[in-house]
Amino acid sequence: MFTGLVETVGTVTSLTALDPSTSGGNGTSLTISDCSSILSDAALGDSISVNGTCLTVTEFDGQSFKVGVAPETLRRTNLGDLTTGSPVNLERAVSATTRMGGHFVQGHVDTVATVTSVTPDGNALTFRLSPREKSVLRYIVEKGYITLDGASLTITRVDDGQGWFEVMLIAYTQERVVMAKKQAGDGVNVEIDIVGKLVEKSVVGYFEGTVGKEGAPAMLEKIVGRLVEEKMASLKGHQS
Template sequence: MFTGIVEELGSILSITQTGSSLELSIKCSFANELSLGESVAVNGTCLTVTKKTDSSFCADVTPESFRRTSLADLQTGSLVNLERAMKANGRFGGHIVSGHVDGVGRIISFEKEENAVNVKLAVNSELARYIIEKGSVCIDGISLTVATIEYSEAESIFSVAVIPHTWENTTLSKKSSGSKVNIECDLVGKYMEHFLGFSAMMNENKKNSEALQDFMTNFPSFH
């Protein structure tokens, strides 16, 4: 479990690719504090520490994460947002983030407005359904608030306002128009949709079963 508050910028030391899987070696200052098997969010993707030194750690990227995230676009030297899993007695500075990326969005534009940078992004309808104005969204592991959203069947556009601290201490300032970013939608919304949809499906199945049973009971028997 994470909060979307980026702890530091790490850098990619090496990438070993085998088909649609990767092994990433990442330089970071807290590597010596990590334990094997510990979770670290890398650009918002929950990865497991498999090896470590005093200054770096390794993590595997599975084919599913390779397909679902933008980690496949990383290169040696790329900067990445890092966050360790939240401690049980820690503060929720952002929002509830699982590190399970829902899909990839695309940056459209940056616009400076006084002390903020307004970033516009495009997402497909599968992601847009979970994004609401003033709701939470995680972009490359950064907890942000949705400022505006324009829904469309093909591609929806939403914006976030980035404060100077976040701009200076995350990878957002290194991005450009067209850059891909990992999107994790609000966890609560996804579960609510699932529960409501599952309940409706079960009720419909029950009605169909009762109707079939009633039909079989009352259907005349011919011998």
Template sequence: MFTGLIEEVGKLKGVSRAGEAMVLTIEASRVLGDVAIGDSISVNGVCLTVTSFTRGSFQADVMPQTFRHSNLKDLKPGSKVNLERAMAAGGRFGGHIVQGHIDGVGVIVSRTVDANAVVFAIRSEDEEAFAKYVIPKGSITIDGISLTVIRAESGSFAVSIIPHTLAQTALNDKQPGDTVNLEADILGKYVDHLLNYRSSASSTESAKRSRTGVTASFLADNGFM
């Protein structure tokens, strides 16, 4: 598990590809301070496993599932990446619960200055599946960064970035048209899954009522009242 607080910006040193399988070699320093084979490191929000390391870099495998559903496939030697080690049990929890399990890829629609902040508007490539998890003031992970949604509109959402976060992450180099990895808040995904599971397991009539939205009858039938 991660918190979405980026520890350092690494640089892709090399990439070896065989179809949809990849091996990434990433230059880093801070995240290697106590590294061991098998450790988890978030790379642009994707939880990867350290397979080997040196004093200044580490390697990690990218399997086809990750290749297809993240922007790691777009990386080239020299690309900057956000890095975070898995959360220590006794560490501070400054962000939100981040699994490093990407829900999909988004495209930056616009980047605008708002006083001392920069506002990024982002559109998910799978709007219908992802939009239901994006709510104003809710948490979202973008390229591994824990951020707060400032507005959610049809087809896109926006986040506001403070100068420190922008300067200390690879998001600083991102421009409209670039892709970012998206991970929705795990709490919303669990609630959605459980409600749909209860609906599918109930009677046909209850399932029909559940599709009309959250009503008093729906809440009563599902044990909330």
């Protein structure tokens, strides 16, 4: 478990294909350096979030550590796009004394989003992103949490119809995360807030137990439709 508060930015110094006969797959071994600040209490087997992906430390010294990345992880995250010299966000797993300044982050990437635009707003930057799997948009709500390359950020706008959402990076954050250097076309690891998934499963489970599995979708659609109608009526009332 992580908080989404990036501790430091490391540098990929080597990428080596793993031996299938010993690793069980065609994965990649990453060596990440320039991160001594998070290695003072490191141990083999520790979890470290690398661009929002929970990975296991297999080797380390005072300045660098090594992790193995499975083929499935390479396919589902932007780690497959890393090259020697790439900067990566790093965070150690939480401890009993960690301040929860961000939100609960698992380090399990749900999808990759593409940056479609970067717009300056004073000394801040607004990023618009389009997720590869549009289905995750139902969990993304304005003012809610989202994890992008391991950084806990607040969603500022969402457009479900056009399939995008926006976040803003203030000047302080720009100096401490890799996303500040991203441009249109770049990929970003996305982990949605697990609370949304849990709520959805609980609500669906409740209705399946009440009206049956086949009737649950219709019941949910009816309730959502009624809420939308009430909201639209309220908006019209304010405009009149």
